[in-house]
Amino acid sequence: MKPITLFPLEGIPLVRPGDDLVALLAEALARRGGPRTGDVLVVAQKIVSKAEGRFVRLSEVTPSPRALELAQITGKDPRLIEVILWDTAEVLRVRPGLIIVEHRLGFVCANAGVDRSNVAPEGEEIVLRLPEDPDRSARQIREGLARRFGVEVGVVIADSHGRAHRKGVIGVAIGVSGLPALEDWRGRRDLFGYVLQHTEVALGDLVASAATLLLGQAAEGIPAVLIRGLSFLPRESTARELVRARAYDLFR
Structure with missing residues (x-):
């Protein structure tokens, strides 16, 4: 298994309504040597909302x-x-x-x-407020970066949420593009040959939570994180895949 590396994107100025967010992110990525195909860019919800004038x-x-x-x-x-x-x-x-x-x-x-x-x-x-359509925002960022750098990256828009039955907030994906928000591992075998029956992996949330270690919650000033080395099968996806249908929500 290859290592997964997280790079904080520093030097992004305070975002204002109408700012070209793709351009700001592209400049920060260029200072890091640019993205590679298969990288995932995690963007804090706040700068997306600010750019969209929310x-x-x-x-x-x-x-x-x-x-x-x-x-x-x-x-x-x-x-x-x-x-x-x-x-x-x-x-x-x-x-x-x-x-x-x-x-x-x-x-x-x-x-x-x-x-x-x-x-x-x-x-x-x-x-x-949150972005009006975070999946659309993630897709627009991904497409804009593809035009600028000629590579395909996944994009996750992350927000901090609490959880039922657990204390503290973690990063979750509210917008996803270019990677699976949810991976279906049913049918795979474990170390002992057992066929997994129920396992689904919330890849979007895992990525968002990992990046939130660098995004922080207060005055860190890091609004985006580049993740390199993550293994996944690229596909178009949305964060709605992560929402449990009401019929299966046993806690309401």
Whole structure:
């Protein structure tokens, strides 16, 4: 088994709405010697959202009656709750300080991914929504890099999520292009010849979580990571492959 190497892409400036994200990533990759076919680029969700202008100024938000109701329970700003509801398919759990929802993209997370950290200077009431279509964003980055460098790389857009029954956040894939989000290992044999019956590997999440060790959660300033040496069969995929269908979700 060959080693897997992670390269932090440094020197990417603060991203603003309308910035050419592919160009910024390409410049950072060029400083690292450029990508190779089979590499995977993991990009932090925040810089994708920022480039796509997914900012919301809370002073411009009018809370709905539902937002006011949930704000009473959670103790959160009703304007923030309203923004969360914009991206919510269903509110699943509510208690003081917490709102868990099914995002309109299918996955379950806190606050519909709406975030304040690393978004704006302290005191400015601005929040950031997830990209409108992270799979599309990943595909556009992959296609843009292929045009610039002439090589095929996989792209994962990573966000930090909590998990049921476990403490702490980890990196998960919310957008995938050019590699399998989910690998089906059923039919493979283990060391003793046993044929695997149920094993599926969340490759997109594994890649996102590994890269998050370098992306960090606070002031690291590393918004993208290049991964080299990963073995996979390239194919077009989406992060929706990782979402468990409601019929098989035993925890709702």
